[in-house]
Amino acid sequence: xxxxxxxxxxxxxxxxxxxxxxxxxxxxxxxxxxxxxxxxxxxxxxxxxxxxxxxxxxxxxxxxxxxxxxxxxxxxxxxxxxxxxxxxxxxxxxxxxxxxxxxxxxxxxxxxxxxxxxxxxxxxxxx
Amino acid sequence: xxxxxxxxxxxxxxxxxxxxxxxxxxxxxxxxxxxxxxxxxxxxxxxxxxxxxxxxxxxxxxxxxxxxxxxxxxxxxxxxxxxxxxxxxxxxxxxxxxxxxxxxxxxxxxxxxxxxxxxxxxxxxxxxxxxxxxxxxxxxxxxxxxxxxxxxxxxxxxxxxxxxxxxxxxxxxxxxxxxxxxxxxxxxxxxxxxxxxxxxxxxxxxxxxxxxxxxxxxxxxxxxxxxxxxxxxxxxxxxxxxxxxxxxxxxxxxxxxxxxxxxxxxxxxxxxxxxxxxxxxxxxxxxxxxxxxxxxxxxxxxxxxxxxxxxxxxxxxxxxxxxxxxxxxxxxxxxxxxxxxxxxxxxxxxxxxxxxxxxxxxxxxxxxxxxxxxxxxxxxxxxxxxxxxxxxxxxxxxxxxxxxxxxxxxxxxxxxxxxxxxxxxxxxxxxxxxxxxxxxxxxxxxxxxxxxxxxxxxxxxxxxxxxxxxxxxxxxxxxxxxxxxxxxxxxxxxxxxxxxxxxxxxxxxxxxxxxxxxxxxxxxxxxxxxxxxxxxxxxx
Numbered sequence: 001x002x003x004x005x006x007x008x009x010x011x012x013x014x015x016x017x018x019x020x021x022x023x024x025x026x027x028x029x030x031x032x033x034x035x036x037x038x039x040x041x042x043x044x045x046x047x048x049x050x051x052x053x054x055x056x057x058x059x060x061x062x063x064x065x066x067x068x069x070x071x072x073x074x075x076x077x078x079x080x081x082x083x084x085x086x087x088x089x090x091x092x093x094x095x096x097x098x099x100x101x102x103x104x105x106x107x108x109x110x111x112x113x114x115x116x117x118x119x120x121x122x123x124x125x126x127x
Numbered sequence: 128x129x130x131x132x133x134x135x136x137x138x139x140x141x142x143x144x145x146x147x148x149x150x151x152x153x154x155x156x157x158x159x160x161x162x163x164x165x166x167x168x169x170x171x172x173x174x175x176x177x178x179x180x181x182x183x184x185x186x187x188x189x190x191x192x193x194x195x196x197x198x199x200x201x202x203x204x205x206x207x208x209x210x211x212x213x214x215x216x217x218x219x220x221x222x223x224x225x226x227x228x229x230x231x232x233x234x235x236x237x238x239x240x241x242x243x244x245x246x247x248x249x250x251x252x253x254x255x256x257x258x259x260x261x262x263x264x265x266x267x268x269x270x271x272x273x274x275x276x277x278x279x280x281x282x283x284x285x286x287x288x289x290x291x292x293x294x295x296x297x298x299x300x301x302x303x304x305x306x307x308x309x310x311x312x313x314x315x316x317x318x319x320x321x322x323x324x325x326x327x328x329x330x331x332x333x334x335x336x337x338x339x340x341x342x343x344x345x346x347x348x349x350x351x352x353x354x355x356x357x358x359x360x361x362x363x364x365x366x367x368x369x370x371x372x373x374x375x376x377x378x379x380x381x382x383x384x385x386x387x388x389x390x391x392x393x394x395x396x397x398x399x400x401x402x403x404x405x406x407x408x409x410x411x412x413x414x415x416x417x418x419x420x421x422x423x424x425x426x427x428x429x430x431x432x433x434x435x436x437x438x439x440x441x442x443x444x445x446x447x448x449x450x451x452x453x454x455x456x457x458x459x460x461x462x463x464x465x466x467x468x469x470x471x472x473x474x475x476x477x478x479x480x481x482x483x484x485x486x487x488x489x490x491x492x493x494x495x496x497x498x499x500x501x502x503x504x505x506x507x508x509x510x511x512x513x514x515x516x517x518x519x520x521x522x523x524x525x526x527x528x529x530x531x532x533x534x535x536x537x538x539x540x541x542x543x544x545x546x547x548x549x550x551x552x553x554x555x556x557x558x559x560x561x562x563x564x565x566x567x568x569x570x571x572x573x574x575x576x577x578x579x580x581x582x583x584x585x586x587x588x589x590x591x592x593x594x595x596x597x598x599x600x601x602x603x604x605x606x607x608x609x610x611x612x613x614x615x616x617x618x619x620x621x622x623x624x625x626x627x628x629x630x631x632x633x634x635x636x637x638x639x640x641x642x643x644x645x646x647x648x649x650x651x652x653x654x655x656x657x658x659x660x661x662x663x664x665x666x667x
Contacts, residue, residue, distance in 0.1 A: 032666040040660035058664050090663060097667040 009086060012118050013078055013108040018069040020103055029097060029105065030064020031057050031071055036090030046074040048112065054078075055085045055093045057109070075109040082106075244315060245292070248355060251322055252281060255329060255348040263337045274342040277349050284352045291359050295366070301406075304398045305608060306615045310365045318358055325351050370395045375618050375637045379404055383420055383631040386412050391640070398614040401626055404635060405606055413590040415631055418556040426482060493554075500551040501588065507547040508580045511540040515574060537571035552587065560596060561587065605629075 020027040035044055037053045046056045057075045060067050077085045080096045088096070097105060256278075259267055270278075333344060370393030377400065380387045388411050392400050515536050531539065548566065552558040573583040586595065608614055609632075610624035620639035625632050 029667045032664050034662060034664045038661070040662050043660075043662040059666070061666075090661075090665065094665045094667060 011076075011078060011110040012114040013110045014070075014114060016066075016069050016071050016107045016109055018065050018071065018105050018107065020105070021065045027098070027100065027103075028064070029066050030061045031066040032059040033077070033090075033093055033097070034058040036093055037087060038089045038091075047076070052076075053087075055088065055090075071107070071109065072111065075111050077107055077109050079108040080105055241315075244319065248318060248322055249285065249289070251325065252285065252348040252352050255351065256281070256345060258334070259338075259341060259344055262334070263339075266337060266339050268339050268341050270341050270345070274345050277342075277345045281345070281349055281352055284349070284356060288352065288356055288359060291356075295359070295362060302402050304402060306398060308399075309396065309615050314358070314362050314365065317361075318355075321354065321358065322351075369393065370399070374640060375400075375620070376640050377404065377618075377635055377637045379408070380634045381412060381415070381631055382634060383415065383417075388412065392618065392637075394617055396615050396617055397610055397612060397622065397624060398608060400618050400637070401606070401608050401614075401624065401635070404633070405626060408633065409594045410592050412592060414560065414593045414596055416556065416560070416590060417630065418559070426486070429482065497551075497554050500547070500554050504544070504547040504551045505580070505584065507544045508584055511544045512580045512583075514540055514543075517577070533571040533575040534567075536574055537567050541567055541570060548587065557587070557590065560590075565597060 018029050020029055033055050035041070035047075035052075035054055035056045039053065041047065041053045042050050044050070044052070044056060046058065047054070055077045057066075057071060057073055057077065060071055060073050077093075079085055080093075081102065083096050085093055085096070329347070332338070333347075338344065372393050373391035374394050375392050376389055377392055378387060378389050388407070390404065390407055392403060395403065518530065545563075549558070552561060569586065570583060605628065607627040608624060609627055610622075612619070612622060612624075618637045620637065622637040624635050626635065627633075
């Protein structure tokens with residue numbers, strides 16, 4: 001999931017659609033994010049490569065919209081509603097996720113198990 | 128200043144009949160160098176006034192004898208009190224005469240030699256200037272302005288030389304060292320040679336030929352004085368400046384209780400280094416207390432008493448060997464050599480089980496006792512001090528009734544703390560260090576200077592340096608320097624020598640301070656930059 005400078009980033013992603021929930025005048029999604037290009041990537045417990053400055057899901061609240069939609073802890077968010085999340089600051093990521101006029105956020109997330117599943121299934125196919 | 132009494136504490140007597148003269152006062156000591164004694168001698172002499180250990184016997188046994196009276200039980204070495212100097216002189220002189228008759232003569236001899244050399248040096252330029260006027264006045268050219276200016280210069284340079292010599296050499300001697308001070312002797316020889324060569328030249332070229340050029344003669348005298356000033360500069364550098372830069376680190380250990388200190392010394396000869404160390408000893412080392420060593424001695428005695436030594440003599444050993452070799456189990460023959468030591472160790476091991484236990488509990492008990500006594504003492508002293516109040520000036524005029532001076536005030540409050548103090552000193556085995564008189568004196572001193580009870584007690588709670596105690600407690604005035612290298616040779620890396628006095632000895636080891644290679648690294652002030660590394664988590 002790390003990137004090589006100058007090469008396009010490829011990943012196997014899962015599309016997750018989360019409906020925002022209204023709660024006391026806020027619209028919440030039910031998860032927490034960590035990471036960003038202005039943060040210290042070495043302290044990220046979920047990344048495989050400790051230089052990865054992407055946005056990761058650090059907590060998913062029980063029974064919240066994110067959990068219902070299938071978001072898992074440790075997922076790396078690649079896009080939010082079409083906006084790229086691999087090279088953003090922490091605050092920009094937060095803003096993209098919490099826009100007041102959007103009811104739905106469509107995320108592209110990736111995790112290690114997705115890669116493994118694809119590779120596993122590809123290896124089963126005789127060429 | 129009475130120079131006699133200041134160095135009497137360090138006077139060092141040589142028992143050898145020839146040779147080593149006492150290193151006398153530092154008056155202009157440019158004496159001729161003696162024929163130096165052979166350097167092969169190992170240890171430098173020692174004296175022998177009847178070597179009484181400083182503590183009289185009665186005080187060391189004070190532990191067993193509960194002496195409730197505070198009377199002075201120490202026997203002073205010189206047997207004098209501090210008040211009468213004349214008596215001290217007499218006693219010292221009689222001691223001198225007992226040991227070595229020639230020593231005072233030798234000291235005066237070097238003194239007169241130094242004075243003679245000094246006079247020679249000072250009068251030579253004046254003689255150079257005056258002799259032509261006396262011997263051939265009519266032939267002499269008259270002295271012009273430049274020449275008379277040189278007179279002033281000679282006068283002032285001589286004055287400066289006089290002051291400089293006074294500052295450097297006219298100091299009371301600190302100590303008597305075993306061998307001659309090499310640099311001084313060399314300087315004296317140099318000065319003598321120098322002056323003699325100038326006289327030779329003067330005698331041959333000026334007196335004999337009766338030179339008329341007076342200005343030249345005056346310039347000659349000026350050059351002599353200049354050269355003398357330069358020799359004085361050389362003297363300062365050799366005698367004073369050379370040893371200032373630290374070069375050796377010496378480690379001084381007292382043999383009786385292991386107290387250790389380190390000092391940095393420059394390039395000195397062994398005897399001068401020993402002198403510096405002894406002077407620092409009086410300041411830094413806590414006073415030597417023989418009463419504290421009795422415990423370990425008694426333990427050692429118990430160890431020896433418990434040993435069973437199997438004394439195997441040759442006949443018995445042969446029989447034993449024969450007996451053992453005959454038997455099938457043959458390994459005892461090899462072990463026979465070790466049997467003796469094994470027996471001793473086995474016996475000792477049985478004893479050793481209990482002695483460390485005893486030591487541990489005894490020390491814990493002693494610690495507890497000392498702390499308890501100390502607490503009582505502190506409370507008693509604080510309470511005693513509250514009874515005394517300093518009277519202000521105005522009050523003094525109003526109520527002249529019950530006014531006391533410090534000594535009387537001290538005597539008034541002393542009884543209330545005397546018992547606690549006595550018990551504490553006895554528990555810490557310091558009771559022979561302090562007499563009642565000295566305690567009262569110290570108390571009066573503290574009262575006069577507005578000291579708190581804690582300040583008063585400080586000198587009794589911890590053993591202070593030797594100088595703090597009264598003069599007869601300076602436990603040694605005569606030190607022996609024992610060294611394998613010659614004592615006038617310089618300190619070297621790894622040199623070891625001993626400074627022995629009657630009760631203990633100081634073991635001194637010298638190590639060279641290593642050469643320090645320092646390099647620099649330049650840091651641009653603009654290069655201090657920082658980044659903020661966060662890891663925040665936001666809920667969305």
